[in-house]
Each structure stands twice: as C-alpha cells, then as structure tokens.
Amino acid sequence: MALRFIALLLVCQLLGEMLVVWTELPVPGPVVGMALLFVGVALRGSVPEGLDRVVDGLLANLSLLFVPAGVGVMLHIAMLREEWIAVTAAIVLSTILTIVVTGLVMAGLIRWVERRRQTEG
Template sequence: MLAALATLLVFQCLGEGLSYLFHIPVPGPVVGMLLLLGYVALRPASAATLEGTALEILKHLSLLFVPAGVGIMVSASALRGDVLAVALSVAISTALAIAVTALVMRAMLRRQRRLSGGPGERA
C-alpha cells in the first residue's frame, strides 16, 4: 500500500512540476492523472497494485473537500457581491453535467445492447 501511495504522489508531483515548468493552463493534478493513465496503459499490471490504495482513498474522498469548503467560508465576504452569479453558474453547470452524464449513459447502454445482441435492441 505504501508503494502504491508513493506512486500516486509521484505522479501528482510530476504533474504539478510539468504544469509549472511549461506553464500549462491545466492544473497539475490533472496532468499527473493523465501521466498516470499513460503509465497504467503501458503497464496494465500496475493497475492491480494501485487499485486497493485508490479505492481506500476514494472511501474518504469527502474529507478532501473540507479544505475547499473552509476556503469558501473564509473568502465568503469577497463573494458577497457575486452571490447571484456564483449560484447561477453552479446551478447551470450542475444541470449540464447531469444532462451530459445522462446522454453518455444512454449512448453506452445502446452500444452495450448492440454489441451483446440482447433484448431491447432497436434498429
């Protein structure tokens, strides 16, 4: 578990470093995740090693939102004049995320039915 955690942290640090060094307009952790995806694609056996640790971290994912929540509460006075804009952007982005997720899920279910030739297949 320690080696897997170290691997995850190394890729996050690599992503941060590359994002900073090359002024990439993408957050470092996202770059690190893309690097990790490439690593797992090249070495599929490493996915099994990382899976247990990743699932354990995901069990406690809600704790990772505490610093962001505290940051919002601390800077709430700075957002006081933009409450309507923030609320609208959150509502619209949430609705769009739900709609896109539903469309992708629908397309994947259709594809799965088509590939398996199961019941409910539409022409």
C-alpha cells in the same frame, strides 16, 4: 507496499502538473495525472491489489479533503455575499451541464455496447 502506490499516485500527479505547465493545457494537473494513471491501469489490464487498497483508504477519508475548501469558503464569505448571484449561477449551470454530458456519454456507451453485442452474437 502501500508507500509505493502512494508514491505512484503522487508521481502521476506530478507528471500531470508538468504536462499542463509545458503544454499550457487549460486542465488541472491532477486531472491529467489521473488520466495518465487510468491509461497505465488500462494498459496493464487490471488494478494492482496494493493500489486498490490505497485508493479505497483515500476514498474512505475523502470528506477530510473538503476541510480546506470549507475554510476557504469561510475566509472569503464577504466576497461570496457580494457575488452570490454569479456563484449560484455558475453552480447551477455547471451542475446542469454535468448532468447533460453524463447522460449523453451514458447513452452513447449503451448504444456502443449494444452494437458490439449484435456484432459478436
């Protein structure tokens, strides 16, 4: 059963990669695949129990997925020493941008939910 849902995750990623290649979107394929999975789950109305278990298992071991990134950092440490200002600026600015966008989206969602409650109640 779990193999079926692992295959579903991989198919969604593959479809995302194919869409990015065909449409030349400036977005990573796995992100598009995740959006496709989200649309599928939203249309279904709930997360299948098997998919829930598979995803929980992946999230429980998420730290293992950072090992290749750590190896890459160590492999290119000389380049990072030379470009540390640009890397630091990119990390700080992207973090600030993420916090601002998340806050704006959350504020918008709160207003949206309040308006829905007022119209329903």
